[in-house]
Amino acid sequence: MSHFSAEQEQTLMGWARRYPYRIMGLLEALRQVQEWRRCVGDQDEEYLAKLFDYPRNHVHELVTFFPGLTLRPTGRYRVGICRGLSCALAGSAAMCRCMEKSLGIKAGETTPDGKFSFETMECIGACDHAPALIVNDKLQGAASEQSISELLERLP
Numbered sequence: 001m002s003h004f005s006a007e008q009e010q011t012l013m014g015w016a017r018r019y020p021y022r023i024m025g026l027l028e029a030l031r032q033v034q035e036w037r038r039c040v041g042d043q044d045e046e047y048l049a050k051l052f053d054y055p056r057n058h059v060h061e062l063v064t065f066f067p068g069l070t071l072r073p074t075g076r077y078r079v080g081i082c083r084g085l086s087c088a089l090a091g092s093a094a095m096c097r098c099m100e101k102s103l104g105i106k107a108g109e110t111t112p113d114g115k116f117s118f119e120t121m122e123c124i125g126a127c128d129h130a131p132a133l134i135v136n137d138k139l140q141g142a143a144s145e146q147s148i149s150e151l152l153e154r155l156p
């Protein structure tokens with residue numbers, strides 16, 4: 001018996017049928033599971049390995065390779081600050097410290113209430129907004145002490 005609902009199973013099977021190459025559907029399925037569960041756990045890896053007829057260790061390698069996929073649950077709001085070169089030159093280190101202080105957690109951690117997780121990232125392709133700040137994959141613009149404070153205030 002699967003730990004996914006019947007509807008979720010249908011969605012995942014849809015990804016398994018959609019592409020000529022299994023890996024393409026598997027990546028979509030992993031992204032989908034991450035969205036549902038805020039992580040891809042052991043059971044999920046096991047299920048997807050069977051569904052896509054892919055070695056379990058390869059599924060695990062994908063989960064640990066792609067920064068968008070996590071083994072442990074992220075917060076409801078996944079906050080990220082880029083530390084790529086352009087962003088570093090624009091002061092991302094100070095913005096990361098500001099975010100850690102505001103949330104009371106270190107990069108890679110989740111607040112105890114599960115609301116926020118914070119991570120640092122490599123170039124996310126928004127160098128013209130350096131130091132780039134994103135929440136749940138949506139670019140928020142350039143981070144500043146004020147924008148961080150306003151952002152955390154406004155998220156329900």
Ligand code: FES
Pocket residue numbers: 082083084085086087088122123124125126127128130131132
């Ligand atoms: S270096 Fe930060 S978005 Fe490119």
